[in-house]
Amino acid sequence: MTAMLEHANYTVSNIEKTAAWMQDLFGWHIRWQGDSTLTGQSMHVGTDTHYLALYTREDAKPRQENSYDTVGGLNHIAVVVDDIQDMRKRVKAAGFTPGEHYDYEPGQRFYFHDDDGIEYEVVQYD
Structure with a gap:
């Protein structure tokens, strides 16, 4: 069996704003939203089979480094x-x-x- 990518999860500053432009540009919809198991909010935006899990919290730190220079960077x-x-x-x-x-x-x-x-x-x- 070949695995299929279902979603990726990453932190954004404003999930509502990010989800809005994704819906507008890509034609996606909000699949789910609510409290995160951590101390923040999550929103799943995408299609019925694939999505991006957007995460935000008030104390999230802004991006500091070039992701291409950081192991594990997006x-x-x-x-x-x-x-x-x-x-x-x-x-x-x-x-x-x-x-x-x-x-x-x-x-x-x-x-x-x-x-x-x-x-x-x-x-x-x-």
């Missing part, structure tokens, strides 16, 4: 879309700055950072 989250040019326009309209566009085998990609400095990769496969 480098980026990737999403697959059908129309990368349309998504690029939508990312810009949402107030984020799309990075350079790259063609590679077997598709295309670009990156953007959200308000927390988390990097997202947008991919379209040919």
